[in-house]
Amino acid sequence: MEPGxxxxxxxxxxxxxxxxxxxxxxxxxxxxxQDESYHAPHPPDAVVFPRTTDEVxxxxxxxxxxxxxxxxxxxxxxxxxxxxxxxGGVCLDMGQMNRIVEVNREDLDCRVQPGVTRKQLNRxxxxxxxxxxxxxGADATLGGMASTRGSGTMAVRYGTMRENVLGLEVVLxxxxxxxxxxxxxxxxAGYDLTRLFVGAEGTLGVITEVTARLHPxxxxxxxxxxxFPGLEAAIETVILTIQMGIPxxxxxxxxxxxxxxxxxxxxxxxxxxxxxxxxxxxxxxxVAEQAQRVGEIAREHGGAGFRWAARPEDRSRLWHARDNTxxxxxxxxxxxxxxxxxxxxxxxxxxxxMLATRADIDRSGLxxxxxxxxxxxxxxxxxxxxxxxxxEIARATDLHDAMVMRALAxxxxxTGEHGVGMGKMGFLQAELGEAVSVMxxxxxxxxxxxxxxxxxIFAD
Amino acid sequence: MEPGxxxxxxxxxxxxxxxxxxxxxxxxxxxxxQDESYHAPHPPDAVVFPRTTDEVxxxxxxxxxxxxxxxxxxxxxxxxxxxxxxxGGVCLDMGQMNRIVEVNREDLDCRVQPGVTRKQLNRxxxxxxxxxxxxxGADATLGGMASTRGSGTMAVRYGTMRENVLGLEVVLxxxxxxxxxxxxxxxxAGYDLTRLFVGAEGTLGVITEVTARLHPxxxxxxxxxxxFPGLEAAIETVILTIQMGIPxxxxxxxxxxxxxxxxxxxxxxxxxxxxxxxxxxxxxxxVAEQAQRVGEIAREHGGAGFRWAARPEDRSRLWHARDNTxxxxxxxxxxxxxxxxxxxxxxxxxxxxMLATRADIDRSGLxxxxxxxxxxxxxxxxxxxxxxxxxEIARATDLHDAMVMRALAxxxxxTGEHGVGMGKMGFLQAELGEAVSVMxxxxxxxxxxxxxxxxxIFAD
Numbered sequence: 001m002e003p004g005x006x007x008x009x010x011x012x013x014x015x016x017x018x019x020x021x022x023x024x025x026x027x028x029x030x031x032x033x034q035d036e037s038y039h040a041p042h043p044p045d046a047v048v049f050p051r052t053t054d055e056v057x058x059x060x061x062x063x064x065x066x067x068x069x070x071x072x073x074x075x076x077x078x079x080x081x082x083x084x085x086x087x088g089g090v091c092l093d094m095g096q097m098n099r100i101v102e103v104n105r106e107d108l109d110c111r112v113q114p115g116v117t118r119k120q121l122n123r124x125x126x127x128x129x130x131x132x133x134x135x136x137g138a139d140a141t142l143g144g145m146a147s148t149r150g151s152g153t154m155a156v157r158y159g160t161m162r163e164n165v166l167g168l169e170v171v172l173x174x175x176x177x178x179x180x181x182x183x184x185x186x187x188x189a190g191y192d193l194t195r196l197f198v199g200a201e202g203t204l205g206v207i208t209e210v211t212a213r214l215h216p217x218x219x220x221x222x223x224x225x226x227x228f229p230g231l232e233a234a235i236e237t238v239i240l241t242i243q244m245g246i247p248x249x250x251x252x253x254x255x256x257x258x259x260x261x262x263x264x265x266x267x268x269x270x271x272x273x274x275x276x277x278x279x280x281x282x283x284x285x286x287v288a289e290q291a292q293r294v295g296e297i298a299r300e301h302g303g304a305g306f307r308w309a310a311r312p313e314d315r316s317r318l319w320h321a322r323d324n325t326x327x328x329x330x331x332x333x334x335x336x337x338x339x340x341x342x343x344x345x346x347x348x349x350x351x352x353x354m355l356a357t358r359a360d361i362d363r364s365g366l367x368x369x370x371x372x373x374x375x376x377x378x379x380x381x382x383x384x385x386x387x388x389x390x391x392e393i394a395r396a397t398d399l400h401d402a403m404v405m406r407a408l409a410x411x412x413x414x415t416g417e418h419g420v421g422m423g424k425m426g427f428l429q430a431e432l433g434e435a436v437s438v439m440x441x442x443x444x445x446x447x448x449x450x451x452x453x454x455x456x457i458f459a460d
Numbered sequence: 461m462e463p464g465x466x467x468x469x470x471x472x473x474x475x476x477x478x479x480x481x482x483x484x485x486x487x488x489x490x491x492x493x494q495d496e497s498y499h500a501p502h503p504p505d506a507v508v509f510p511r512t513t514d515e516v517x518x519x520x521x522x523x524x525x526x527x528x529x530x531x532x533x534x535x536x537x538x539x540x541x542x543x544x545x546x547x548g549g550v551c552l553d554m555g556q557m558n559r560i561v562e563v564n565r566e567d568l569d570c571r572v573q574p575g576v577t578r579k580q581l582n583r584x585x586x587x588x589x590x591x592x593x594x595x596x597g598a599d600a601t602l603g604g605m606a607s608t609r610g611s612g613t614m615a616v617r618y619g620t621m622r623e624n625v626l627g628l629e630v631v632l633x634x635x636x637x638x639x640x641x642x643x644x645x646x647x648x649a650g651y652d653l654t655r656l657f658v659g660a661e662g663t664l665g666v667i668t669e670v671t672a673r674l675h676p677x678x679x680x681x682x683x684x685x686x687x688f689p690g691l692e693a694a695i696e697t698v699i700l701t702i703q704m705g706i707p708x709x710x711x712x713x714x715x716x717x718x719x720x721x722x723x724x725x726x727x728x729x730x731x732x733x734x735x736x737x738x739x740x741x742x743x744x745x746x747v748a749e750q751a752q753r754v755g756e757i758a759r760e761h762g763g764a765g766f767r768w769a770a771r772p773e774d775r776s777r778l779w780h781a782r783d784n785t786x787x788x789x790x791x792x793x794x795x796x797x798x799x800x801x802x803x804x805x806x807x808x809x810x811x812x813x814m815l816a817t818r819a820d821i822d823r824s825g826l827x828x829x830x831x832x833x834x835x836x837x838x839x840x841x842x843x844x845x846x847x848x849x850x851x852e853i854a855r856a857t858d859l860h861d862a863m864v865m866r867a868l869a870x871x872x873x874x875t876g877e878h879g880v881g882m883g884k885m886g887f888l889q890a891e892l893g894e895a896v897s898v899m900x901x902x903x904x905x906x907x908x909x910x911x912x913x914x915x916x917i918f919a920d
Contacts, residue, residue, distance in 0.1 A: 106699050106808035129703060149648040160646050162655070163623060178895040184804040185836045186620050187873035188609040188659055190880055190888050190917050191899045195622070195655030199648055216705030239566050243589060245676030245742070247707070282705070283753075286746055293743075344644040348566035376645045413647035420650055428650050435638040438906065439651045445905035446898065457650050 007045040010066045010090070014048050017058050021049040021096070032073055032083070032091040036138070038339045038385075039081035039423055044071055044091035051096050053169060053177060053208040060206060061175040063090050069454050070173075072202040074144025075117065077136075079340055080421025082148055082201050086455035092206060094143050100124050101209070108214045109166055109183065114143025114207045121212075130214040133158035136417065137326075142210045148419035149199030153322075156242075156375030157249040157281065158215055160417065165198050169209035173447040183211060196442070201419050202453040204446050218249075218281035223315040224291050226298045226306040227273040231255070231358075233301040234274045235351040238374050240297050242347070246290050250279040251375040252322050255358065258329065258369035258382075262321040265328035270321065271305070276374070277322045279315075322371075329369045329382040336367075336384040339393075341400050343407035344378040344416030353410050354379060357403050364399050366392070378416035405430070420457045428457065467505045470526045470550070474508050477518050481509040481556070492533055492543070492551040496598070498799045498845075498853075499541035499883055504531055504551035511556050513629060513637060513668040520666060521635040523550050524911055530633075531913050532662040534575065534604025537596075539800055540881025542608055542661050546915035552666060554603050560584050561669070568674045569626055569643065574603025574667045581672075590674040593618035596877065597786075602670045608879035609659030613782075616702075616835030617709040617741065618675055620877065625658050629669035633907040643671060656902070661879050662913040664906050678709075678741035683775040684751050686763040687733040691715070691818075693761040694734045695811040698834050700757050702807070706750050708835060710739035712782050715818065715830035718789065718842075722781040725788035730781065731765070736834070737782045739775075782831075789829045789842040796827070796844040799853075801860050803867035804838040804876030813870050814839060817863050824859050826852070838876035865890070880917045888917065 007024075014022040023029075024046045033043030045068075050056045063070045069089025076083055085091060098115035105128055112121060119139045121132050134145055136152040144150070146168065151160035158164065167181035180193035197204055228234035231253075238251055254262065256272050263270055278294055280287040287310065295306040309315045321328075329338055345353045354370060361368045361381075372379030381403065383396045404414045404427050414420075414427035429436050436458055443450075443458075454460045467484075474482040483489075484506045493503030505528075510516045523530045529549025536543055545551060558575035565588055572581060579599045581592050594605055596612040604610070606628065611620035618624065627641035640653035657664055688694035691713075698711055714722065716732050723730055738754055740747040747770065755766040769775045781788075789798055805813045814830060821828045821841075832839030841863065843856045864874050864887050874880075874887035889896050896918055903910075903918075914920045 104806065104808060105703070107806040108702065109806070149652070151646060151648075155646060159623070162646075162652065163619070172898070176894055176897075178898055179892065180895055182868070182873050182891060183806045183871040184838075184867075184873040184876065185806070186611060186615060186622075186804055186838060186876050188611075188802075188875045188877050188879045189873045189884070189891055190659070190896065191664075191902060192609070192622065192652075192655040192659050193895055193898060195652040196902075199650070199652050204651075216703055218705055242568065243565070243676055245678055282746075283749060285749055286742075289743060289745055344646055346564065346567040346569070346643045346645070348564060378644075378646060407644075408642070411643040413642050413644040413649045415648045416644065416646050417648050419648045424649070431642060431649055432639065434636055435640055435653055436650065437636075438632070438638055438653060441905045442651060442656075442902055445901045 006066055006068065010062060010068055011046050013062050014059060018048060018050065018055060023047050032076065032093060033085055035076050035078040035081060035083050037079045037081050037423065038337060039084060042084035042086045044085035045088045047091045047093055049093050049096045053171065056092065056171045056206055056208050057175045057177060059092065060171050060173065064173060064175065064449065064451055067449055067451060069451050070206065071453050072147065072206045074115065074141030077138035077140045078144065078148055078421065079418040080423035082419050082421035082456060084422055086422060094141065097208065103128060105130065107183065109211060110214055111209060111211045112142055114210055115141050117141050125214065129217055131217050132212060133215050134161055134164055142212060143207045146198050146207055146210055147201050151417045153250045153252060153373055155373060156251055157247060162195060162198055164213045165194055165210060166213055167194050167211040168197050168207050170197050170205040171208055172205045173452050199419065201421065201456050203443060203456055204452060220282060220284045220287045221315065222280045222287040222291050222308060222310040223318045224278040224294065224306060224308040225275060225318045226303040227271040227275045229273065229302045231274045231354050232351040233303065234276050235347065235374060237276065237298050237301045237303060239347055241294050242375060246293055248278055248290065248375060249281040252277040253372045253374040254322065254325065255370035258325060258371050261328040261332045261369055262324065265324060265331045266320055268321055277319060325369065325371050326382065329384060333367050333384040337387045339383040339385055339396050339400065341381040341403060342415050342418040343404055343412055344376060345407050345410045345412030347377040349410040349412065350374065350377050353406055356406055360399055360402055364395050366396060366399065376416065422456060425458055466526055466528065470522060470528055471506050473522050474519060478508060478510065478515060483507050492536065492553060493545055495536050495538040495541060495543050497539045497541050497883065498797060499544060502544035502546045504545035505548045507551045507553055509553050509556045513631065516552065516631045516666055516668050517635050517637060519552065520631050520633065524633060524635065524909065527909055527911060529911055529914050530666065532607065532666045534601030535577065537598035537600045538604065538608055538881065539878040540883035542879050542881035542916060544882055546882060554601065557668065563588060565590065567643065569671060570674055571669060571671045572602055574670055575601050577601050585674065589677050591677050592672060593675050594621055594624055602672060603667045606658050606667055606670055607661050611877045613710045613712060613833055615833060616711055617707060622655060622658055624673045625654055625670060626673055627654050627671040628657050628667050630657050630665040631668055632665045633912050659879065661881065661916050663903060663916055664912060680742060680744045680747045681775065682740045682747040682751050682768060682770040683778045684738040684754065684766060684768040685735060685778050686758045686766040687731040687735045689733065689762045691734045691814050692811040693763065694736050695807065695834060697736065697758050697761045697763060699807055701754050702835060706753055708738055708750065709741040711835040712737040713832045713834040714782065714785065718785060718829035718831050721788040721792045721829055722784060725784060725791045726780055728781055737779060785829065785831050786842065789844060793827050793844040797847045799843040799845055799856050799860065801841040801843065801863060802875050802878040803864055803872055804836060805867050805870045805872030807837040809870040809872065810834065810837050813866055816866055820859055820862055824855050826856060826859060836876065882916060885918055
């Protein structure tokens with residue numbers, strides 16, 4: 001059948017199933033073909049909005065019969081083109097499956113549909129004494145964050161989606177529905193299918209329900225900020241903090257260019273130096289003790305001007321700089337777009353990796369801020385590029401590629417939290433070699449026709 | 461070829477490769493066919509002792525060419541017949557691959573060969589300020605613990621092998637060698653192959669190196685013990701402790717029969733009541749505060765006689781009872797063997813699950829102790845059976861089966877930490893249904909001839 005005819009026929013089958021919750025409207029397709037990354041848009045041929053797992057099953061069966069690609073979609077905040085429909089096909093926008101099914105306070109867990117966003121979940125949890133800690137910045141869906149193995153600022157204390165997903169309901173490429181685990185907090189019952197689907201970016205199935213771990217809202221939260229004479233000193237402070245077992249909830253680094261940007265953006269007057277932002281969770285006494293100890297370590301490493309705040313309004317003021325890095329960076333160069341990169345290295349290699357990257361940046365002549373979840377060794381560049389200047393984009397790409405290859409040389413990974421998507425496929429091969437062929441074997445066994453989000457993670 | 465001839469030929473090929481490090485000696489084969497469980501022994505046809513990954517590759521290739529089963533073996537402390545050679549074949553005793561390859565203090569990780577035991581590793585770490593927290597009781601190997609997704613008493617604070625393995629080197633059924641990840645603390649680089657092999661019980665490949673997370677030795681450790689009027693009160697104390705975010709390092713429960721056994725065994729005089737054992741890790745101030753808060757919660761729930769100890773010798777005395785549960789239980793019935801069971805349920809269902817199980821026990825007329833990693837909802841029965849009394853073994857089996865099915869009915873799992881092995885295959889099907897067929901698909905894609913530890917996790 002002609003591709004155009006095949007999609008027309010599929011769309012009419014889908015509309016018999018879900019009525020007007022399937023569309024081929026150009027603006028809607030376009031919105032579903034572009035995430036927040038710099039990658040080229042790839043709109044799907046159609047977008048469908050399922051409301052139940054059973055509808056997902058029927059949709060997947062229809063697509064499978066037509067050998068039509070299926071691309072699951074949350075809110076489109078991914079950063080490596082993870083939702084781009086590179087082979088066309090049908091986008092499954094999970095946004096209408098956004099019900100919080102249950103919250104189990106005694107067990108510190110919840111079951112939610114995949115379209116629930118993290119902020120929605122935390123609003124719902126308000127008053128329960130519990131919260132969901134994964135905070136990638138964007139108000140992403142739990143299904144999306146599970147698919148990309150997202151994390152963010154609090155991973156150093158609470159882990160990533162890997163550690164915070166207890167179980168999944170998944171619709172497979174042939175329409176079977178599985179639950180990857182029961183609700184016990186630990187299990188040794190067979191292969192860890194939960195972790196197989198967390199991070200699979202929709203290439204193995206469609207997540208239709210997430211059972212997530214919740215955490216107690218800390219009794220007290222305090223924050224601290226400290227500038228350092230250089231990156232090494234800042235990172236030595238982080239390493240020692242972690243080696244001493246101080247259970248920091250967040251440790252973020254902003255480099256001197258990023259600090260300059262936030263100063264301008266928020267009319268602040270932080271020193272133009274690499275700066276650590278800390279958050280501490282625990283009892284009143286514990287957060288005070290943690291801050292005091294970290295302050296001592298910071299001072300030993302030349303951190304002058306360690307500022308600590310326990311009151312909410314003071315904490316907000318201290319962290320305000322960190323919370324607005326993207327807009328602050330964009331403010332350095334109006335009209336530019338930010339190319340956002342993502343690597344993660346062992347923290348012993350982090351200073352080396354960042355400093356060499358900073359030297360590359362200086363040689364490149366580009367405007368670039370560095371921001372990092374430094375407790376995990378994970379950092380990002382915000383490379384400000386003129387989207388209409390191919391030469392500049394080429395320079396930015398060279399900078400990006402050099403950074404990733406350096407991270408790999410330092411025993412790191414090509415992606416700490418954004419996933420492979422379409423942007424890191426070549427680097428994944430460089431990182432894991434033969435292991436990628438094992439991923440392909442697993443993929444082929446569960447999706448022999450290659451209809452689940454094709455052209456992601458590895459070439460199809 | 462006749463089976464006997466096939467193995468003779470394979471053994472001569474193996475001995476050309478490794479010299480006298482392959483054997484068909486009956487005592488050695490018998491020792492490798494029986495773990496610490498009550499399951500029937502299944503000796504392999506031969507045992508080989510590789511020393512390098514390359515030797516493992518050659519051995520696997522020879523076995524694959526002969527379609528001969530391969531059973532990886534650590535020290536044989538598994539509890540579900542995980543190492544039994546149910547289809548015969550070659551046991552790979554990894555005990556001579558026991559080198560600690562590197563310890564990265566700044567990154568809080570290490571690379572070790574799979575035959576390194578947890579106590580060996582912790583001895584080696586002495587003086588570094590770091591330790592490896594997974595403690596399943598036995599001095600198991602890291603390869604074995606990774607294979608069964610082991611955990612133990614400290615999982616409530618430090619996680620299980622799932623969270624503490626950063627990466628693996630694995631030899632696949634066709635002799636390919638892969639590394640499942642680099643050394644970064646987090647990564648979103650493709651499918652989580654590390655977690656796929658952790659818990660696969662050697663059915664997907666042979667683990668030849670483990671990169672493990674380490675943790676800072678806490679500055680202070682304190683312990684506490686408290687008896688409760690009943691199981692519900694004890695478990696409510698645990699739930700509230702966790703809900704309040706008190707970062708306990710261990711919380712163990714011993715039921716009244718277990719307490720009677722430890723009193724007799726160690727000449728102690730604890731009340732014959734369900735009793736919680738706590739351990740707290742942190743700064744001096746933090747452990748004191750944690751103990752004080754848990755003490756308050758315990759008192760609110762009728763826990764009278766909360767005893768707390770910070771000095772090492774006093775801690776040891778308090779925990780002595782917990783550390784000797786197996787021998788204490790066996791002391792209740794000299795000549796008996798302990799059938800050890802393992803389920804895990806959401807902690808909100810734990811009291812119900814334990815109480816119903818205790819009622820079953822009382823009806824059974826058997827002597828049974830209950831001990832549990834109660835912070836995770838994981839508990840074990842030590843069922844004391846006369847190994848020569850089939851009727852009694854049948855009663856014990858009924859009790860075991862009823863406990864597992866109850867755990868499943870309460871949204872729990874058939875195994876919290878011992879794995880499926882040969883003992884839980886039917887229950888795994890009951891627990892996860894269609895998901896087991898997905899495990900089979902993955903198995904088939906990586907081991908099409910079914911030579912890797914066949915007859916485990918699911919029927920071959």
